[in-house]
Amino acid sequence: MKKLGIYIHVPFCRAKCLYCDFCSHPPRNGEKTEYVEALKRQIASYRERFCGYTADAVYFGGGTPTLLSSDQLGGILDALRASITVSEDAEITSECNPATVDRTALTKLRAAGINRLSIGAQSFNDDELCALGRLHNAANVTSTFDDARAAGFDNISLDLMYGIPRQTRDSWQATLDAAIALSPEHISAYGLRVEQGTPFGTMGDSLVLPDENLTAQMYLDATERLEQAGIYQYEISNFACRGRESRHNIKYWKCDEYVGFGVAAHSYFDGERYAAPTDIDSFVSGKFIDEQSVARVDEHEAEVEFVMLAMRLRDGLRCEEYRKRFGIDPAEKYTPRFAPYVVSGHVVADERGYRFTREGMLVSNYILSDVLDL
């Protein structure tokens, strides 16, 4: 049986955050029901293609998936189980935002089969949360976390963000400490990126962000503090207690197959990468694939993607895995290409393979754009 990851996108949220360029919006009346029905139809349409596959990771992302009721989420999972075998030990994650769910709702969610929760905390500083346009405060994060534990979630991740307007190194360290104090199994720490088409993207110089050196330092602070607390880095932005790495996320980095359901969801399945349309109306009316996005991944592209994504992992590009996938040793090509970055201390190369140092991770785009056959 081949293993498969399933991603399900829920494009709803109470309000759009100021930095957000994801596909999400506050739902219109009746929109949620319509959307859930469309999702179920899309899932059903895969039934035959899923023959021979087992889903070992399911991930509800958004938006705020918990804006759907636990019945609706459970209904989607039921539809999924009707199309594909979901393994018994499958990791089934849902993202959720603080203060959007109470203990009762979380208990129902757990009962519906969801066994991992990813809480969008972002910060434990109320001013910073406010600056991001988030609807919750630090106390909400703690109470939602406690509610989740009480509801039986033994695998919880927190999303944190650094590089927030007017954030200081001290306030970031305080956020890290507060997060560590809750003893989550997993933490994602993302640097804020100002994207075009978001409110932040239009603010220009009026948006005062921590400078490059400071955000680089914040990143290093995070890796250090989290590892001290036993939460180890396994990917550029992801940290986990041993054995608690996100199975779903790792599929992205290892070029394993996954199918995304819902608007704007991306898939890598059967040798093709493709995405669903971002427009919810076309999706609901049954247009499940954006034809323009469909791309056959040929051997050359597969190789580029394999290296690009593997290098995000702490373990980096493993020679053995590369040989298994492409039949040749990567050393002839990559040893000379990485050599200057080994000298400069950005990359470690040994018999196992190539991996970034922390400083290297910080400038990984620069190095990869040089090294890869793009």
Next chain:
Amino acid sequence: MERTPRQEHIRNFSIIAHIDHGKSTLADRLLEATSAVAKRDMEEQLLDNMDIERERGITIKARAVRLNYTASDGEQYVLNLIDTPGHVDFNYEVSRSLNACEGALLVVDATQGIEAQTLANAYLAVDAGLEILPVINKIDLPSANIEGVRNEIEDIIGVPAEDCPAVSAKVGLNIDQVLERIITDIPAPAGDEGGPLKCLIFDSYYDSYLGVVVYVRVMQGCLHSGDRIKLMSNGKEFDVVDVGTMEAFGLKKGDCLMAGDVGYITASIKSVGDTRVGDTVTLASKPADEPLPGFQSALPMVYAGIYPADGSKYEDLRDALEKLELNDAALVFEPETSIALGFGFRCGFLGLLHMEIIEERLEREFNLDLITTAPSVIYEVKRRGGEVVRIDNPSNFPTADEIETAYEPMVKANIITPTEYVGGLMELCQDRRGVFIDMKYLDTVRVELHYDLPLNEIIYDFFDALKSRSRGYASLDYELKGYEPSKLVKLDFLLNGDQVDALSFIVHEEKAYPRARRIAEKLKDNIPRQLFEVPIQAAIGGKIIARETVKAMRKDVLAKCYGGDITRKKKLLEKQKEGKKKMRQLGSVQVSPEAFMAVLKLSDDD
């Protein structure tokens, strides 16, 4: 002066003006009014053929057109309009064009009055012995001050303007008055039709079917197709294929050109280099005793290296330069190699504007991305031992201990300015190492300043500085005076310890320190950050005189591959890779073409 009846019905004239005073628009209206061009076929500014000319609102090459006009006296006249370039780089071409005429329309904007170029051009026309007919333009504008401008013309230029035409070229008002005054005020051409042939070349261009088309004004004698002609500067002979006239939409064959006529010659000539502006065409069988006065061979004043940004485009650049050379006798080039930039060409230009125009044409018409090194003049160095070498490339500048004396080219500069700007301009000249010669009052409001200036101080941005310190009123003219001893040094730049030959230039000792500091700063701002710190050093010989540092890049990472969107990350890296391809690897440092440009465009304000 004796004139034939044929000559009595010819008028040869130019239009001169300050930039934007409406020279081209007036030319268009004259063409329209004489039905040389039907209104519906009118393209704005017909005489300016090149895109660059239209955009910059300047004329680079001279052009000519023949108009047929029936005057109010009932007689048919031939009017030859010769357009002139309008920049100091091309002063020589302007003066030759003016020599082909008997009169000039001096266009003055009714809202702006007389400005620097109006004056400079008016003096050129007076020097050429032309009758000047002022035309006040833009009278349709509410702020037009016709009477004020009339007084200005009389006071400052000293030409009667009491009853000169006041027009609006834009709306076509009073154009007929201009045409009538051309007939009545501008003298008809003279010249002995039976004498030995003397034709003045005022323009030429290469046509892929006809070969070189030479625009001439016949001063004396008569030329037929089939005649064998001789160019008096170089002695080359050609058989004339065709002669004829320049009509609004192309050449029109004729039988002969006679004294007083303006027309073209084709003679299977392969290169415009043979038909230099200002040269005299005569008959091989019956040559004139001496050529028309004033000829100068085109002399490049400024040299720079031009390199393809993409090294593989070297051949394309060669082809493009060869094509431009066909049409531009003043452009010279030869191959050169730079350690930093690879294969390219050392090119010679008349001046900085000429250089910019060539660059722009290479980029636009031939779709090339270029890297240009800092412009340089030709220096002379007397080595110990007495050998004198000419240096057009800083790389060839000998080391200090090999030099006995270094010489740099000097010019005699003539600046005309309203009196209130004299102080600022004297400061400017002093700052540019000028030597004051004298100052003359032209009248109560205008002054003429004479300075000897090093050419390398004025090729750069002197003209812009002059304009900005005089609100555009001062005008500049200069001629080469010769070479004088000078304390010159070669300024080198090192990136991460490696010298970059393409950034070196020769500079006067006194100027070396401030220039070094400013360029180091500019480099710092324009060299993309690398993974390591990049020291930038400026050095004379082995001595470091300025230093800056490009800080190392700390953070360049995409935090999140959201929802498995691999494509987005890949595109980002592809774009980054694309940018890197344009970079030049100089030693261990990657440098973008913009960095070279930034150094080149260094100006006073930086």
